[in-house]
Amino acid sequence: MRKRSNETVSTETTLIPANYTVQEVFGFPSQLQLAGYAPGHALVPKATPGYVWDARIARDFIEWLTEPNPDPLWISGPTGCGKTDALKNVFAALNIPTVIVSAKSSTEPDDILGRVQLRGGDTVFVPGNLLLAYEKGHAIILDEIDGYNPEVLMACHRLLERAVVTLDDGTIIQPASRIYMAATANTRGDGQGGDIYTATNIFNVASLNRFEKWEMTYPPPEVEEQILENMFSGKLQSNIMKAMVKTATDIRRAYLDGNCPSPVSIRDLLRWGRKLIQAWNRKDVAPLYHSFDKAFGNGVDPHVRAMLHTLIQTNFGVPAPEIQGVSP
Ligand SMILES: Nc1ncnc2c1ncn2[C@@H]1O[C@H](COP(=O)(O)OP(=O)(O)O)[C@@H](O)[C@H]1O
Ligand SMILES: [Mg+2]
Structure with a gap:
């Protein structure tokens, strides 16, 4: 041996x-x-x-x-x-x-x-x-x-x-x-x-x-809101974090319905939060959309991205910017 x-x-x-x-x-x-x-x-x-x-x-x-x-x-x-x-x-x-x-x-x-x-x-x-x-x-x-x-x-x-x-x-x-x-x-x-x-x-x-x-599936909204709260409290308002979680839930639904190629992960949500805080005061871009695109949107086809932007627009009440090459 x-x-x-x-x-x-x-x-x-x-x-x-x-x-x-x-x-x-x-x-x-x-x-x-x-x-x-x-x-x-x-x-x-x-x-x-x-x-x-x-x-x-x-x-x-x-x-x-x-x-x-x-x-x-x-x-x-x-x-x-x-x-x-x-x-x-x-x-x-x-x-x-x-x-x-x-x-x-x-x-x-x-x-x-x-x-x-x-x-x-x-x-x-x-x-x-x-x-x-x-x-x-x-x-x-x-x-x-x-x-x-x-x-x-x-x-x-x-x-x-x-x-x-x-x-x-x-x-x-x-x-x-x-x-x-x-x-x-x-x-x-x-x-x-x-x-x-x-x-x-x-x-x-x-x-x-x-x-x-x-x-396992994505956590229920109250858990995901608490995750964002623990990470960004004092830097992002609670109603913004709630709307982010709502948007993630909507995108996951779109994914299940075959309208988006992948779901939004907790990691993507955390990245959206970080990027939003960084971009908050920028005037050259729409910070909400710009940060979302860096977290997730730029990873999907512009037509899908435009559809995701309409979900954000509904949840935040902030008008979505135009995407080049995609008619509104
Ligand atoms: N319950 C939670 N509380 C706080 N953060 C979490 C929680 N679950 C996941 N995360 C965050 O999400 C990221 C992705 O989770 P992970 O376990 O790597 O996903 P999976 O293994 O399902 O792909 C983790 O790195 C962590 O930052
Ligand atoms: Mg893993």
């Missing part, structure tokens, strides 16, 4: 279990205890400043976190609805070290599981991040999993079942007693969405079967 490299584990910090209340993690008045670790590990993700919990998602997380043996999650949902951020903020609040695996289409199973390397004349097995996390009980986020080569996911089947893994070279990897694994994806892994998510893959039922499935 080959030697296993131990240099990758030499910097390990011991994890000290610690409990946190639902109130501490999600901000809702409940003293229910959730298991995590004492702070201090370098791999604990950073919480998002001004993060706002949607009560429904928080309740789903509480269910998952209190399961004796939680299954891996497959969280599907449109781009920028907050899938990755929700996971990061849960693990941040519980101080659970987290490994985020972002695979490319060219990623092979060995890239994330580990590979045999030559070290000082010996061949040693160097485990990949994912296997190390599996052994140590770190949370694992398989980000944008539908961009992975399906073969990679097949190679992870035993991990997804939290089984003992024996690698080709005889190396035995025991899972930690508790592991949170979660995948984020634009699709359910079944080819959902047709053309819009072109680089996504279709996975076999055996792979998909191993996941607990969640579908």
